[in-house]
Amino acid sequence: MTLTGEHARQYANTLKGNTYMNKIVVKFGGSSLASASQIRKAVDIIRADPDRRYVVCSAPGKRSGDDIKVTDLLYACYDKAAAGDDFAPVLEQIRVRFAQIVEELGVSFDVDGEIEVMRAHLQAKPDRDYMASRGEYLNSKIIAAYLGFPFVDAADYVTFYADGAYNAQETTHKLSAALADKDYAVVPGFYGALPNGDIHTFSRGGSDLTGSIVALAVGASLYENWTDVSGMLAADPRLVDDPHTIEHITYKELRELSYMGASVLHEDAVFPVRTAGIPINIRNTNAPADVGTMIVPTIPDDIKKRVVTGVAGKKGFSSIQIEKSMMNAQSGFLVRVLDIIAAHGVPFEHCPTGIDTISVIVETEAFRNRREAILREIHERLHPDMVILENGLAMIAVVGQGMVSYKGVAAKIFGAVADAGINIRMIDQGSSELNIIIGVEEADYEKAIRSIYKAVEKLM
Ligand code: ASP
Numbered sequence: 001m002t003l004t005g006e007h008a009r010q011y012a013n014t015l016k017g018n019t020y021m022n023k024i025v026v027k028f029g030g031s032s033l034a035s036a037s038q039i040r041k042a043v044d045i046i047r048a049d050p051d052r053r054y055v056v057c058s059a060p061g062k063r064s065g066d067d068i069k070v071t072d073l074l075y076a077c078y079d080k081a082a083a084g085d086d087f088a089p090v091l092e093q094i095r096v097r098f099a100q101i102v103e104e105l106g107v108s109f110d111v112d113g114e115i116e117v118m119r120a121h122l123q124a125k126p127d128r129d130y131m132a133s134r135g136e137y138l139n140s141k142i143i144a145a146y147l148g149f150p151f152v153d154a155a156d157y158v159t160f161y162a163d164g165a166y167n168a169q170e171t172t173h174k175l176s177a178a179l180a181d182k183d184y185a186v187v188p189g190f191y192g193a194l195p196n197g198d199i200h201t202f203s204r205g206g207s208d209l210t211g212s213i214v215a216l217a218v219g220a221s222l223y224e225n226w227t228d229v230s231g232m233l234a235a236d237p238r239l240v241d242d243p244h245t246i247e248h249i250t251y252k253e254l255r256e257l258s259y260m261g262a263s264v265l266h267e268d269a270v271f272p273v274r275t276a277g278i279p280i281n282i283r284n285t286n287a288p289a290d291v292g293t294m295i296v297p298t299i300p301d302d303i304k305k306r307v308v309t310g311v312a313g314k315k316g317f318s319s320i321q322i323e324k325s326m327m328n329a330q331s332g333f334l335v336r337v338l339d340i341i342a343a344h345g346v347p348f349e350h351c352p353t354g355i356d357t358i359s360v361i362v363e364t365e366a367f368r369n370r371r372e373a374i375l376r377e378i379h380e381r382l383h384p385d386m387v388i389l390e391n392g393l394a395m396i397a398v399v400g401q402g403m404v405s406y407k408g409v410a411a412k413i414f415g416a417v418a419d420a421g422i423n424i425r426m427i428d429q430g431s432s433e434l435n436i437i438i439g440v441e442e443a444d445y446e447k448a449i450r451s452i453y454k455a456v457e458k459l460m
Contacts, residue, residue, distance in 0.1 A: 025054045025220045027189065027211030030061020030069055031228040032285035033139055036104030038063075041285050043147060045226065048288075054179065054218055055186045056211040057143055059135025060097055070097055070135040071190075071204075078131040081122040091119060098138055107146045114138055129191065130199040136188035136207060144186035152178060152185045154210060158192025160200045166192075168213075168272065175217035187214055208266035212280070216272040223273055223280045225265060230284040231293035232257075232264040234310040234460055239446050240453045244460050246310060248294050253309045253399050256435050260397040261314040270295065299401070307406045307459035311452055313396035315442045317349065318364045319426065322378065323386040327356045333382070334358055340377045344370040349395070350428045350437060359426060361439065364391055393425060394445035397437045398452060400459070404433040409459065413438065416455035422448050 028042045046052045059070040073094050080087035095115045102109045118134055121127070137153070144151035157175040159167040171192065179185055189207025194200045202209050208225060215223035232254070235243040249257075251270045258267040264282055273280060280295040299305065320341075327333050334351070337358055341348055350361040367374070371389075378387055403409045410429070413436060417424055426439030440448045 022051045023053055023218050023220045024049065024051045024222045024224055025056065025211055025215040025218065026052045026224045026226060027056040027207060027214075028058060028285065029207065029225075029227045030058040030071070032061075032226050033057055033059075033143070034061045034063045034067070036101050038285065039101065039105060039143060039146070041288075042226065043143070045285065045288050046147065051221075052224070053184045054214050054220070055140075055143065055147070055149065055184075056189045056207060056214055057136060057140040057186060058189050058207040059139050060101065068093075070094060070139075071132055073097070074131045074135055075128070077122070078126055078128050081126040081131075082128070087122055088119075091115060091122070094118075094134075098142065101139075102142055105142070105146050107142060109142050109145050111138075114141075127198065129201045132201050133188070133191035133199045136190045140186050140188035147184075147186065149184040149186045150182055152182070152187045154188050154191055155193045155197075155199055158210065158213065160192055160194050162195050164194070164200060166202070166209075171213060172217050172272075175214065176219075179214070179218050202268075203266075205266040208269035209272070212269045212272040215278050215280075216276055219276070220278055223278055224283055225269075225280055226283050226285045227264070228284060228286060229264065229282075230287050230290035231282050232262065232310070234308075235449065235453045236262070236312070239449045240311075243453065244457075246293050247291065248296060248299050248303055249309055250296060250298060250401055252432075252434060253401055254295050256397055256399045256430075257310045257312045260312040260395065260399075260437075262310060262312040264293070265295075305402050306400065307402040307409060308398060308400035308456040309402075309460070310400070311396065311398050311449060311456065313394055313445065313449055315392075315394040315445055316364050317361050317393040317395055317439065318367055319359050319361050319388075319390045319393055319439070320374075320378075321357060321359045321388040321390070322382070322384045323357045323388075324382070324384045325356050327358070336382060337378065340381065341374060344374050346370055346374070350426065350439075352426055352428050361393070361395070361426065390425075392442045393439045394442045394448075395426075395437055395439050396445070396448055396452060397435045398456060399435045401434055402459075403436070406459070409456065410436055412455045412459075413452050416451040417448055420444075420447055420451040422451070 032042050033039050061069045077087050077090040098111045102111050141151050157178050159170045161167050189210035191199055191201045231245040233243045234246055251274045277297045281292055283292040284290050346362050346366050348360050348362055352359050422444040424438050428437040
């Protein structure tokens with residue numbers, strides 16, 4: 001089945017039993033809104049379907065390879081102000097970006113007035129998150145004016161706890177109420193506010209999360225995430241020639257792949273919509289006829305099942321291998337190892353075990369500063385026979401819900417890696433059999449990805 005926009009909607013409506021028909025949340029990323037001509041494309045997409053009612057905007061991104069994202073300019077501007085340096089030239093660059101957009105769109109909007117508010121803020125007491133948020137804030141106000149939609153400021157509804165954690169319950173409650181009487185609205189992505197009213201942002205790329213939050217709040221039938229690629233690819237195109245576009249992927253598979261480095265969507269963006277089962281459709285603003293990728297709770301029955309969905313990976317891992325004879329006879333050994341590592345605030349990624357050995361895989365970056373202390377404690381508290389530390393590992397995940405009922409995927413993967421002359425340093429199969437993860441030396445990473453992809457391509 002080929003998935004058109006109409007199919008996607010029908011499918012979404014089946015999922016929701018038609019309860020939430022006709023409400024689509026659209027989120028446009030920075031490259032989709034980088035200039036007036038890109039904004040026009042986005043607006044054409046919005047106007048092409050009256051169900052596209054709630055629009056979440058990013059700040060203007062790069063117009064070309066060597067351009068600078070407005071958010072990066074805003075951070076640079078803040079850095080200058082915070083250091084007591086002259087921030088005026090960077091602020092002027094930001095003003096010019098927005099002035100150009102406003103002029104080319106022919107919309108009436110007081111860019112200079114907004115820039116003066118920012119200047120006064122920077123002179124008084126610069127705040128990093130406040131500055132970072134102004135890209136989404138201004139872009140959304142301009143786009144709302146151009147579309148003739150009401151502007152709904154995320155600062156009034158998207159709420160964080162005082163420690164910066166996202167407050168889902170309060171946000172959904174407030175945002176649902178605010179949007180209930182609005183058929184259309186533009187909401188800036190990326191930020192909200194702390195209980196004291198100060199602006200607080202999500203991590204970079206966080207407008208994807210706002211889109212998901214708005215979709216949940218309005219009970220959308222579909223969350224369309226418009227970007228500059230025609231969906232999610234089954235592997236990194238910098239490493240693999242012409243990888244498949246994934247037409248359907250489950251939330252769980254996406255989570256595994258994005259955690260392992262596939263970066264089409266913010267890695268937390270599925271959480272808000274997941275509870276409500278709202279599908280996300282990744283689409284391309286520059287090729288709106290392309291069907292993109294549907295991210296769904298489960299793969300619908302009329303769609304061809306595939307065994308493997310995608311391959312992703314990243315470098316920068318370390319392994320702490322602990323050996324102790326009769327380890328298997330000591331209860332709680334593994335717990336104590338993990339306890340020591342956790343007490344130092346280092347999350348562990350994988351933990352393959354043997355009879356008398358345990359390996360704990362951690363991100364080198366998170367581990368680096370705690371390394372000596374952790375190793376000392378392991379020696380003092382657990383008296384191991386040997387501890388071997390190894391850096392420079394890369395992890396590769398082969399992800400696919402279909403692997404659970406298919407024989408021989410692991411054999412294909414390991415065979416391909418061996419044929420390529422690569423030594424596998426670690427193997428871990430997730431308990432859900434949703435993924436097979438292998439560790440290789442960083443130097444072998446690219447070659448391993450290519451050979452694995454080739455080996456499983458026919459199963460996609
Ligand atoms: N503008 C922000 C960033 O560059 C957030 C986003 O675009 O999602 O990270």
